[in-house]
Amino acid sequence: MFWKPVEPLLEQIELEYNPENEPVTVKFLPPPLKLIGVGTDAVVVQHPEYRDIVFKVYTKERVDAKEDEYRAYQRLAGSPYFAVCHGAGDRYLVLSYEEGMTLYDCLVQGVNIPENIIDEVEKARQYARSVGLNPRDIHLKNVLLQDGHAKLIDVSEYVKPGNDGRWDHLVQAYHLYYPYIAGKKIPIWMMEMVKRAYYAQKAAGNFSVQEFGRQLLNALLKKWMKN
Template sequence: MSWQSIEPLLKKIRIEANPDNHPVSVVSVPPPLTVVGTGTDAVVVRYPDFPRLAFKVYAEGRSQSRENEYAAYRRLGRSPYFPVCYGKGSFYLVLSYEEGPTLYDCLVKGIPIPEQAIDDVEKARDYARRAGLNPRDIHLKNVLLQQGRAKLLDVSEYVKPGNDGRWDHLVQAYRKFYPLIAGRKIPVWLIEVVKKTYYRQVAGDFSVSDFGRRFLPFIKK
């Protein structure tokens, strides 16, 4: 049995893309497929007979993101920092299934984020650049923690120019503010407030230190 054999089942997945960079809405996923993640362009599902694989199914109108991501994975090849892409269909990619909480999950659950994980992301960025890519759109939900090491997900924007600065700002925040919350459970509502405020204000002469100090009263509670 090959993974191509479940394509008819994957076609039955119903998802809807949303504006303003919000995750897709999952309308229906037929069993025995199970959802393991959602993003702004796609939903990621697993099938019991292929436990080592993940199928990333893209919403209608997001085919360019699929092509961008496939092109990026072809350049990345096999590395310890990224999933492996085994192939693609007309509306999906076939990736290695990667276990572990995201850095976002770590904040919510109080799982310590080690310095090694931060270093791994920096090495992954260097690796991607050497492969002729431009690593960007790296944020808390795109980095997995696997036994103290980091693995990066969602490389669809690596073929685009420009630096969104998101990871650089996260590293600065990690150095300055994470010691105050390491191992503590951070409420989802607070993380979302910080994220939305960041998106509204990040531009030009943005200071992570000044921005972070605004939330210190919440952190110290």
């Protein structure tokens, strides 16, 4: 394991798991590790001497998710649409470092999301199904725009049953609404408001992208009129 010298640093990382799908709290990160990303189960860090890889370190409460993701990556090996898993430790995975902006950041920064990204994510989903996985939990923050192509990260839920519908809803929203906002910067507060509203309506059942868009537009108009 060529990354073995980094393992003592990884063992020093202190994380706090937060309920209700909130991001992990980083309590201690030893230098020279650099924080790359924060999720609800784990953080992604990088060592300056190993620039081609990152370490996904899980909270103690979510080590089961690490095992799930490791199994999923083993099945996905060889696909150009997914990161490469080089190995695993007790609380971490060693993954290829993937450059690129998440689709979430593209919306915030006004970077155009080409339609081929939608098509490539669907091809990635088809490949995952072909190797016995169930691609789910695909959303704006785990799809990268990489040199004009799609790269998917975070596959820990691919071993779980059921369809959460998240990517299907995003595809519908892309075709219905994205032409009106393409290239425009969307404030983070608005992105987060949409996310909270989406979760709330989806939990209530009978979710419709068209109805959600209509209600959201009315809410935004009322907010702007008050200001």
